[in-house]
Amino acid sequence: AQSVAQPEDQVNVAEGNPLTVKCTYSVSGNPYLFWYVQYPNRGLQFLLKYITGDNLVKGSYGFEAEFNKSQTSFHLKKPSALVSDSALYFCAASYSSASKIIFGSGTRLSIRP
Amino acid sequence: DTGVSQNPRHKITKRGQNVTFRCDPISEHNRLYWYRQTLGQGPEFLTYFQNEAQLEKSRLLSDRFSAERPKGSFSTLEIQRTEQGDSAMYLCASSFGPNRGKGQNTEAFFGQGTRLTVV
Numbered sequence: 082a083q084s085v086a087q088p089e090d091q092v093n094v095a096e097g098n099p100l101t102v103k104c105t106y107s108v109s110g111n112p113y114l115f116w117y118v119q120y121p122n123r124g125l126q127f128l129l130k131y132i133t134g135d136n137l138v139k140g141s142y143g144f145e146a147e148f149n150k151s152q153t154s155f156h157l158k159k160p161s162a163l164v165s166d167s168a169l170y171f172c173a174a175s176y177s178s179a180s181k182i183i184f185g186s187g188t189r190l191s192i193r194p
Numbered sequence: 195d196t197g198v199s200q201n202p203r204h205k206i207t208k209r210g211q212n213v214t215f216r217c218d219p220i221s222e223h224n225r226l227y228w229y230r231q232t233l234g235q236g237p238e239f240l241t242y243f244q245n246e247a248q249l250e251k252s253r254l255l256s257d258r259f260s261a262e263r264p265k266g267s268f269s270t271l272e273i274q275r276t277e278q279g280d281s282a283m284y285l286c287a288s289s290f291g292p293n294r295g296k297g298q299n300t301e302a303f304f305g306q307g308t309r310l311t312v313v
Contacts, residue, residue: 087236113300115301115302117304123306124198124285124304124305124306124307125237125285125287125304126304127301127302127303130300130301132300169234171236171237175300179291181227181239181242181249181250182227182239182287182300182302183239184229184236184237184238184239185236186235186236187234187235187236189234
């Protein structure tokens with residue numbers, strides 16, 4: 082079965098430090114991978130995606146993600162965290178451009194001043 | 195505003211009543227998704243459409259749930275005989291389908307959701 086796993090329910094980082102939010106996927110074929118962010122009482126906002134090509138993709142708000150096929154991972158990263166990055170982050174995947182998008186359970190990112 | 199629009203934003207209903215939600219996708223998008231999200235959890239896939247065709251419905255979805263997209267534009271999600279366990283945020287999203295986006299623009303854009311409370 083297709084699935085997306087986010088092994089950490091919460092990640093705590095000090096402002097200015099680098100952050101990583103982990104995601105692994107179990108999707109057949111060549112996956113399409115996405116990251117979304119959700120702020121309190123707001124809808125999900127698209128951050129970035131991997132379709133093909135360069136394994137390091139850059140997205141909104143200074144975030145980037147690295148696709149690793151051998152480890153079936155798509156970790157979200159940012160070199161220097163901001164307090165305003167505190168939110169709920171979701172990794173998502175589809176196994177083709179024609180298939181549904183499935184989501185992980187989410188990781189709450191908390192950046193302390 | 196050309197984003198995904200959902201109505202109503204909030205719905206409180208008594209157990210056993212029927213409710214219907216509406217989603218207006220981004221106009222150029224031919225794919226439309228419905229998800230359900232409970233507090234602190236990831237969106238759970240319910241169903242999706244390519245134009246007016248319903249491509250898949252979650253096997254976890256009760257027969258009390260039905261969705262339509264009759265003209266390939268807006269969509270409705272109906273829940274019959276609501277139960278307290280149906281209380282959740284119902285999210286709609288839209289995207290280009292594979293034919294329109296050529297596989298490059300398949301990210302989904304979400305509406306603000308409809309929060310359902312069954313009392």
